[in-house]
Amino acid sequence: MPGAWYLTLASILFVVGAVGLLVRRNVLVMFMCVELMLNAVNLTFVTFARMLDDIGGQIVVFFVLVVAAAEVVVGLGIIVAIFRRRAGATADDISLLKG
Amino acid sequence: MLDIVWLLPALPLLGFGVLLLSGRRLGDPRAGWLATTMVAGSFAVAAVVCAGLFLRSPEHRVFTQTLFDWIPAGGLRVAVGFRVDPLSITMALFITGVSTLIHLYSVGYMHGDDNFSKFFLYLNLFVFSMLMLVLANNFVLTFLGWEGVGACSYFLISFWFERNSAAVAGKKAFVTNRVGDFGFLLGMFLIFAKLGSLDYGTVFSHVNALSSGTATAIGLLLFLGAVGKSAQLPLYIWLPDAMEGPTPVSALIHAATMVTAGVFLMARINPILFRGPDTLTVIAIVGAATAFYAATIACAQDDIKKVLAYSTISQLGYMFLAIGSGAYVAAIFHMITHAFFKALLFLGAGSVMHGMHDEQNMKKMGALRKFMPITAGTFIVAWLAIAGVPPFAGFWSKDEILINAWDKSPILWLVGFVTALLTAYYMSRQVFLVFFGKPRWEEADAKAPEEAEAKPEHEPAATEGAAADAPTTSDAPSSSGAHGAHGDFRPHESPWTMALPLVVLALLSAVGGALNLPINHSTEFLTRWLDPLFGNRLHEVTASTGLKWILFALTLGVVALGITLAYGVYLKHRVREDALEPSVLRHAWYFDGFVGALVDGPGRLAAVWSAYVFDRKIIDGAVNGVATLVRNTGTNVRRVQTGFVRNYALGVAAGAVVLFAFIVFRTA
Numbered sequence A: 001m002p003g004a005w006y007l008t009l010a011s012i013l014f015v016v017g018a019v020g021l022l023v024r025r026n027v028l029v030m031f032m033c034v035e036l037m038l039n040a041v042n043l044t045f046v047t048f049a050r051m052l053d054d055i056g057g058q059i060v061v062f063f064v065l066v067v068a069a070a071e072v073v074v075g076l077g078i079i080v081a082i083f084r085r086r087a088g089a090t091a092d093d094i095s096l097l098k099g
Numbered sequence B: 001m002l003d004i005v006w007l008l009p010a011l012p013l014l015g016f017g018v019l020l021l022s023g024r025r026l027g028d029p030r031a032g033w034l035a036t037t038m039v040a041g042s043f044a045v046a047a048v049v050c051a052g053l054f055l056r057s058p059e060h061r062v063f064t065q066t067l068f069d070w071i072p073a074g075g076l077r078v079a080v081g082f083r084v085d086p087l088s089i090t091m092a093l094f095i096t097g098v099s100t101l102i103h104l105y106s107v108g109y110m111h112g113d114d115n116f117s118k119f120f121l122y123l124n125l126f127v128f129s130m131l132m133l134v135l136a137n138n139f140v141l142t143f144l145g146w147e148g149v150g151a152c153s154y155f156l157i158s159f160w161f162e163r164n165s166a167a168v169a170g171k172k173a174f175v176t177n178r179v180g181d182f183g184f185l186l187g188m189f190l191i192f193a194k195l196g197s198l199d200y201g202t203v204f205s206h207v208n209a210l211s212s213g214t215a216t217a218i219g220l221l222l223f224l225g226a227v228g229k230s231a232q233l234p235l236y237i238w239l240p241d242a243m244e245g246p247t248p249v250s251a252l253i254h255a256a257t258m259v260t261a262g263v264f265l266m267a268r269i270n271p272i273l274f275r276g277p278d279t280l281t282v283i284a285i286v287g288a289a290t291a292f293y294a295a296t297i298a299c300a301q302d303d304i305k306k307v308l309a310y311s312t313i314s315q316l317g318y319m320f321l322a323i324g325s326g327a328y329v330a331a332i333f334h335m336i337t338h339a340f341f342k343a344l345l346f347l348g349a350g351s352v353m354h355g356m357h358d359e360q361n362m363k364k365m366g367a368l369r370k371f372m373p374i375t376a377g378t379f380i381v382a383w384l385a386i387a388g389v390p391p392f393a394g395f396w397s398k399d400e401i402l403i404n405a406w407d408k409s410p411i412l413w414l415v416g417f418v419t420a421l422l423t424a425y426y427m428s429r430q431v432f433l434v435f436f437g438k439p440r441w442e443e444a445d446a447k448a449p450e451e452a453e454a455k456p457e458h459e460p461a462a463t464e465g466a467a468a469d470a471p472t473t474s475d476a477p478s479s480s481g482a483h484g485a486h487g488d489f490r491p492h493e494s495p496w497t498m499a500l501p502l503v504v505l506a507l508l509s510a511v512g513g514a515l516n517l518p519i520n521h522s523t524e525f526l527t528r529w530l531d532p533l534f535g536n537r538l539h540e541v542t543a544s545t546g547l548k549w550i551l552f553a554l555t556l557g558v559v560a561l562g563i564t565l566a567y568g569v570y571l572k573h574r575v576r577e578d579a580l581e582p583s584v585l586r587h588a589w590y591f592d593g594f595v596g597a598l599v600d601g602p603g604r605l606a607a608v609w610s611a612y613v614f615d616r617k618i619i620d621g622a623v624n625g626v627a628t629l630v631r632n633t634g635t636n637v638r639r640v641q642t643g644f645v646r647n648y649a650l651g652v653a654a655g656a657v658v659l660f661a662f663i664v665f666r667t668a
Helices: A005-024 A025-054 A056-085 B002-026 B027-053 B086-109 B116-135 B139-157 B164-195 B200-205 B211-230 B236-245 B247-256 B257-267 B270-275 B278-298 B303-325 B326-356 B373-387 B393-410 B408-435 B447-454 B461-473 B475-484 B487-492 B495-518 B523-535 B545-570 B588-642 B645-666
Strands: B063-073 B076-082
Touching: A005 A025, A005 B063, A005 B645, A025 B002, A025 B326, A025 B645, A056 B447, B002 B063, B002 B076, B002 B116, B002 B373, B002 B408, B027 B116, B063 B523, B076 B086, B076 B116, B076 B139, B076 B461, B086 B116, B086 B257, B086 B278, B086 B326, B086 B495, B086 B523, B116 B139, B116 B247, B139 B164, B139 B211, B139 B236, B139 B247, B139 B257, B164 B200, B164 B211, B164 B236, B164 B523, B200 B270, B211 B257, B211 B270, B211 B278, B236 B247, B236 B303, B247 B257, B247 B303, B247 B326, B257 B303, B257 B326, B257 B645, B270 B278, B270 B523, B278 B303, B278 B393, B278 B408, B303 B393, B303 B408, B303 B588, B326 B373, B326 B495, B326 B523, B373 B393, B373 B408, B373 B495, B373 B545, B393 B545, B408 B545, B475 B523
Parallel strands: none
Antiparallel strands: B063 B076
16 A cells, blocks of 8 residues: 555654654744644645545645745744844743733 | 593693693692693593493493503513403592592692692692502503502602601601512512413403412412502501691592502402402401501590591401402492592591691690581581491491401401491590580690681691791791781682582582492492402302391491490590590500511611621622632633743644544544
8 A cells, every 4th residue: 555655754744843843942943843744734635635536635735835835924924023032033932921 | 432541541641741841830729720620631531431331231341442562571461551340440430539629629728838839740640640550451550550659659748858757757658568569569470470461351361270379379469569558457557657748648648549559459359369268368357457456546546637547547447358258349339438538537637737727636626616617517427427327428338348247257247346336436536526525725826716716617728838837937926927817818718629629528428328228239339330340259248137237236336335435535524535545555556666676676687687697798708709719710720821832832732632532532
C-alpha cells in the first residue's frame, strides 16, 4: 500500500510541527512549525485524493494554501510589530493578556 | 333599553374627570351640583335599565354587555363587561338613589369647606367604583371596584387630614382592609386554578366541577374579603374609627353602600356557597356573633356617630346571618332598608352635630326636638325603623332574617333575638339622650342653644367652614364674633338641600317594608324579583305559620322591652346610667387594645425577626452567597488565562488529542 508511506511522512511532519510549536520559544520558529503542520495536512489531503480517486482533496489543499498565505501575512505583520517594540521575539516574554 | 347600562358607571366617571380637571374652577356650589347631577343621571339610567329588565320574562333576566378585552393574558381573559341581573340592578338602583340624596345633602353640608370640589371628586369616584363592583361580570372587575371603593374610603376618612386622628383612622381602614383583600385575591386564584375562568357566567355554570372541599375553601377565602370590607368580627375595628370622616361619607360609604359590598359578594357567589355548605354555617355564626357583639358596645358609647357605627356593624352582622341561613333575599332586603334608615340616621346625626357646633357627645345634648323639628322627626322615623317597630321598614326585613335564622338553628335565632332587644335599647337610648329629656348643653356651651334655636336643624353650612378653620382662628375675637352672629350668614345656606334628603329617606324608611311584605306570595316583590337568581339555593322557610306568629310576637315584645328599658333609664332615671355603661363596653371589650397589643407585641417581634434575621441572614445570605461563590470561582479560574501563547497551544493540542481519542474509542 504505497499511500501508507505518504501518510506516515505526513504524521511525522505534523508531530514535528506540533512538538516544535510547544517547545520552542522563538516566535518565528513557532510560526514555521505552524506552517509545517498545515503542509503535513495538505500532504494527507493529496494522498487521500489520489487513493480515493477524488479531486475534492486537491481542491481543499488550494483552500488551505490560500488561508495559510493570509495567515502568513497577518502573522508576519504581528512579528514585525513585536520586533519593532523589543529586542527579541521570545514567546514567553509576551503575556500582556494574563488574567 | 338594556344597552345603555355602560352609562351607569360612565356618568360618575365623567363627573370625576371633569372635577379632576376643573373642579377648583367650578368652585363651591357648582362642583357639588355637577357631581349630584351625574349621580342623579346614573340613577335615571338605572331606573330605565331596571324597567327594561322587568319587561323580560323572569328566566331571561340576565343581560351581559362586554365593552372590551381588558387583560388578554394567555389562558386568562378578563373583559370589561357588565352583568345586569335582578341582583346587580337592585344594588345599582339603591346605590345611585341613596348616593344622589347624600350628594344633595353634601352640597349644603360641605359648603364653605376649603376642599369642596375635592370632596365631590372623591364621592363621584366612589360611586363609579361601587357601580363597577356590583355591575361587573367577572371577579377581577369586581375586585377593581372593590379596591376602588376601598381607596375612596381611605381618601374620605382622612379627608380632614390635618387632624392626626383622621389621618390615622384612614390608614387603619386601609391596612385592615388589606387583610380581607388578601383573602379575596387567594379566592380568585383558586377559582382560576380550578376552573380556568373568572367570568361569573362561566364559573357559576361550571360550579359542579369543583369538589365540595374546594368550594368551601373558595367560599371561606372570599368571605374573608367580605369580613374585611363589611367590618365583621374580627376585622371590624376600622369602621368605628372611620367616623373621623365627614358625616355624609359615614352615611354613604360606611353605612349604606360600601360596607354592604361584602354581603353583595356573598349573594353573588351563592352557587359556590351552595356547593360548599360549611361556609354558610361559618358565615351565619360570624354574622350572629358580630351582630350581638357590636350591639353590646353600641349600648355604652357616648359619641353620637360611634353608636351608629357599632349599630352598622351589628346590622351587617344580621345580613350575614341571613346569608348564612341561605336567606339571600332577606339579606338584600335588609341591606336596602338599612341603607335607607342608617343613611338617614347619619345625616340626622350630622345635622345635630352642626346644630350643636360639632358636639358629638350625646351626654351634652338633650331636648333638641324643640330646636330641630325636621331632624328630630326624621330621626325618630329612622329610630323606629331600625328598632323594628311595625310598620316601619326595618321591622319587616329583620323579622324575615330572624325566621330564617330559626330554621338554620334556634341558637342563631336566639342571638339575633337578643340583638333585636339591644338594638331597640341602644337606639332608644340615643334618641332619648339627644332629642328628649332636659337640655344638658348649658353647662357645656352657653352660646350653643341660642344658635340652635335661631337656626333650627340643617344650618351647618358656615359652621362647617368655621369648624375647619377652627384650629387656626378660634382664638381670634373676630372669629368668635362670627360664630355668635352665625345667623347673619344665612344667605350661604341652602337648607332645602339638606332637609330634602332627610325627608325622602324618612319616607323610604317608613314604607320600605312594602318591597317584600310577607302577607302572601304576590306581595313579596323582592323575593319574586330575585328568585331566578337563587332558585333552589334560596332557603324556603319551613317553620309553621303558628310558630312564625309566636316568633313574631316575641320579637315585638322584645323590641317594646328594649324601648321601655331605655325609657326607664334615660328619661325616668330609675337606674343610674353609669351602671348600664360598664367600662368594658365603653372600650369595646378592649378588643382594639387587644389587637394593638397583638400587633405591637408578637406582631412586632415577627416583623423584627423577619427583617433582621430572615431577611438579612437567609434572603440576603442566599443572594450574597451566590455572588461570593461566583466571585471566588472567577478568582480561581482566572489563573488559567496565563497570557503565554504556548500554554494556549498546549491546551488546543490536548483538546485535539482528547477529541481524537474520544472519536477513536467511540468507533472502536
